[in-house]
Amino acid sequence: xxxxxxxxxxxxxxxxxxxxxxxxxxxxxxxxxxxxxxxxxxxxxxxxxxxxxxxxxxxxxxxxxxxxxxxxxxxxxxxxxxxxxxxxxxxxxxxxxxxxxxxxxxxxxxxxxxxxxxxxxxxxxxxxxxxxxxxxxxxxxxxxxxxxxxxxxxxxxxxxxxxxxxxxxxxxxxxxxxxxxxxxxxxxxxxxxxxxxxxxxxxxxxxxxxxxxxxxxxxxxxxxxxxxxxxxxxxxxxxxxxxxxxxxxxxxxxxxxxxxxxxxxxxxxxxxxxxxxxxxxxxxxxxxxxxxxxxxxxxxxxxxxxxxxxxxxxxxxxxxxxxxxxxxxxxxxxxxxxxxxxxxxxxxxxxxxxxxxxxxxxxxx
Amino acid sequence: xxxxxxxxxxxxxxxxxxxxxxxxxxxxxxxxxxxxxxxxxxxxxxxxxxxxxxxxxxxxxxxxxxxxxxxxxxxxxxxxxxxxxxxxxxxxxxxxxx
Numbered sequence: 001x002x003x004x005x006x007x008x009x010x011x012x013x014x015x016x017x018x019x020x021x022x023x024x025x026x027x028x029x030x031x032x033x034x035x036x037x038x039x040x041x042x043x044x045x046x047x048x049x050x051x052x053x054x055x056x057x058x059x060x061x062x063x064x065x066x067x068x069x070x071x072x073x074x075x076x077x078x079x080x081x082x083x084x085x086x087x088x089x090x091x092x093x094x095x096x097x098x099x100x101x102x103x104x105x106x107x108x109x110x111x112x113x114x115x116x117x118x119x120x121x122x123x124x125x126x127x128x129x130x131x132x133x134x135x136x137x138x139x140x141x142x143x144x145x146x147x148x149x150x151x152x153x154x155x156x157x158x159x160x161x162x163x164x165x166x167x168x169x170x171x172x173x174x175x176x177x178x179x180x181x182x183x184x185x186x187x188x189x190x191x192x193x194x195x196x197x198x199x200x201x202x203x204x205x206x207x208x209x210x211x212x213x214x215x216x217x218x219x220x221x222x223x224x225x226x227x228x229x230x231x232x233x234x235x236x237x238x239x240x241x242x243x244x245x246x247x248x249x250x251x252x253x254x255x256x257x258x259x260x261x262x263x264x265x266x267x268x269x270x271x272x273x274x275x276x277x278x279x280x281x282x283x284x285x286x287x288x289x290x291x292x293x294x295x296x297x298x299x300x301x302x303x304x305x306x307x308x309x310x311x312x313x314x315x316x317x318x319x320x321x322x323x324x325x326x327x328x329x330x331x332x333x334x335x336x337x338x339x340x341x342x343x344x345x346x347x348x349x350x351x352x353x354x355x356x357x358x359x360x361x362x363x364x365x
Numbered sequence: 366x367x368x369x370x371x372x373x374x375x376x377x378x379x380x381x382x383x384x385x386x387x388x389x390x391x392x393x394x395x396x397x398x399x400x401x402x403x404x405x406x407x408x409x410x411x412x413x414x415x416x417x418x419x420x421x422x423x424x425x426x427x428x429x430x431x432x433x434x435x436x437x438x439x440x441x442x443x444x445x446x447x448x449x450x451x452x453x454x455x456x457x458x459x460x461x462x463x
Contacts, residue, residue: 007373189407189424189449198448201430206414206445237429322451323407329450363449365431 033158036165040149043168047145050172050179051138058131061186065124073116077132078139081109099292126238130185130362134178141175177318184323185239190363192319192328196266196286197364199311199335200233200357210235213250217242224340226349230255236361244287244356245296251354257304260351263339264297266358267320267328268312277331278314279338286310287358297356307346311338405454411435415442424449 021027055074062070083105086097113120113128120128145164152161184191190198203222210218212235220231230251234242252259266286270276285297285308301308313331324332343353407424411434418439428446435444 007371011373187407187424188426188429189451190430198430202447206431206433236431324449325451326408326453329448363429365429 029158033161036161039165040168043172044145046172047142047175050175051142054135054138054179054182057182058135067117074135078136095292095295123238126240130239134182137178177321181321188363190324191360192315192324193267193360194362194364195313195328195332196357196359197233197361198332199265200231201364202336204231214243214247216240217247224343227347228352230354233357234361236364239360239362241360244358245293248300249296252300252304258352259304259306259354260347262301262306262354263309264356264358265311268314270314270316274314276315276319277327279331279334281311281338284310286312309342311335405452408452409446410448411444412447413437413442413444416440
């Protein structure tokens with residue numbers, strides 16, 4: 001029994017000592033800090049690898065487009081061309097100011113690519129712009145994670161390190177989606193975000209001719225079961241989203257508001273419990289822009305007193321920026337039926353309907 | 366000297382076993398989630414504008430929805446690309462017992 005008593009006393013002593021260490025020293029936090037910082041460090045290595053891989057792949061795709069110096073093109077773009085958002089404290093004309101800044105930035109990026117490669121085709125120019133943007137995003141994600149990691153190490157901030165360690169898996173998942181998107185845009189096949197544009201395309205006859213009603217935005221005049229159908233979508237097959245709000249403004253003006261219904265179709269981010277390719281419909285403008293295009297649609301709908309329908313195809317963030325999956329394509333087919341059903345059940349023969357297929361039209365003419 | 370099975374020993378062994386198995390489980394869980402993902406293959410669907418014949422082929426660079434290219438093997442009509450999507454990789458066969 002002596003042995004047992006010795007062990008028991010030792011265990012009690014260890015418990016008291018551990019309790020003292022746990023309650024009255026910083027040792028547990030230091031241990032946690034070391035564990036969490038090692039997790040973040042490992043994931044940071046992955047993020048750096050994503051950035052480098054993305055850069056390598058982009059250089060390869062740009063070389064395929066006969067770019068003279070793709071590395072310098074990317075290096076000079078990343079970190080530059082940022083946009084400072086307009087003052088929100090004074091909201092008067094904020095949309096006008098935001099639209100102006102977005103247009104100016106777009107023009108600056110376009111000019112930058114054209115200065116480097118003057119004889120580039122429109123599709124290759126658009127692809128180059130997207131590849132530059134993706135590289136910029138990957139670099140930015142890395143920088144932000146490194147910033148918080150370095151801050152945590154500098155100030156021994158174990159709470160910051162713990163928060164970063166808990167969020168890092170989601171950040172890595174997002175960065176991986178952007179890295180994979182480089183392949184999708186390099187290949188040129190439609191991406192998930194193109195679901196809205198594909199719905200619009202599927203409702204059009206192959207013989208219809210488009211007119212460019214706004215920059216990089218096409219307008220088609222079609223008919224469906226005795227109704228006049230105007231279809232607006234970005235001009236494909238390059239990776240662009242166009243300016244659908246501005247196109248609608250111009251169309252409504254030319255039609256003097258004689259519109260019976262506006263239907264918007266777009267990809268929408270799904271919740272984790274939802275299935276990819278699910279289709280849902282409701283009211284409002286289905287568009288995920290920063291504001292100017294959406295507000296233009298809402299203003300036209302209210303000015304002309306026209307119902308504004310929204311049809312969405314659900315998908316994850318990763319699916320939205322990567323090659324369209326079969327599941328999403330099946331959702332697109334369902335959405336076409338939903339749009340047809342809305343047109344046939346909610347409008348009469350002879351009426352005019354505007355359909356806007358929102359989204360990136362890569363790989364869709 | 367034979368080791369007596371004191372409750373303290375049992376507790377000590379249980380703690381060691383728990384810690385080792387926890388480490389092993391976390392290691393294998395992490396390595397299994399890092400398996401290389403299969404991306405599947407991109408398919409181009411072409412449809413004859415005349416007879417509606419549908420043709421499926423692997424995606425080639427330069428294909429886009431709305432592209433009119435090639436002739437229908439059935440009626441020699443014009444073919445148009447109507448869809449391009451990523452087909453999921455084939456799922457591994459699960460053995461079923463009857």
